[in-house]
Amino acid sequence: MTRFVSRVLFAGLFVAWLAGPVSAPAQESGEDVSAIQDVIAAQIAAFRAGDGSRAYSFASPGIQRIFPSPGVFMRMVEQGYEPVFRPRSFAFMDNQMVGPDDALQFVDVVGPDGAAWIAAYTLRRQPDGTWKITGCQLKPGVGA
Template identity: 45%
Template sequence: MRQIKTLITAIFFSLVCTTISVKAGAEEINKGDAAAFQEIITFQIMAFQADNADAAFAFATPKLQEIFQSPENFISMVRQGYAPVYRPKSFEFGQTELKDGHPTQVVTIVGPSGTLWAALYTFEQQPNGSWRISGVYLVKQPGAAA
């Protein structure tokens, strides 16, 4: 009986250590993924600037594509509600981090009217291992860009 308790304790300890190790690893975003996020954002902004709805739409997750149903609906929504992303004067990448379990790339954007914004791009990994944009949250920053 004592051997069984020892074995169960050892298995439990091993599982806890493995879970802690996996969780710690999952909370870090590797440099390759961070570089992919920045590339995806850059290409999507370039697609917006060229009014290439198909290309911009391709960077969105299947769930977002289902919601907007077409590239035209998607780019129309971006034009109306996300002018800083649609026509930025400039943008610069900040920190890549996990927010609420979602990989998030922070981007500082100077909008078309010179207003400073923080854009929080969230990403979702696809079954084939690639990444797509799952959301963008704009936060107006104090002051204006120089």
């Protein structure tokens, strides 16, 4: 059920982004792109290190409400998102601001079994200016 809920949340944001008004995307600054990518890389590093508290700290308040502890969050990620939980490698791809405070970042991931994946991360700027991950959806990548 929790895996379903997290995918529904991501799908909702992604569909809202697709259905939004047709206009030029919000301007992204180099600082925003760097901060967004730093958050994703730090969460992946925390997953690799088995540091649930640190990995959980990069999740948005909404995700933390659904998964109310680092342990619950880590189990969900381990069971449903193995490619980003234990990637062999990852590289940042395209990103886009979806308004002034929402972003979409694509990541090329090679999972622990060598399979290729594309991880589509959504993030939201918090009131304190930091970025938090609001969702992640995995799709088979090239060669998968």
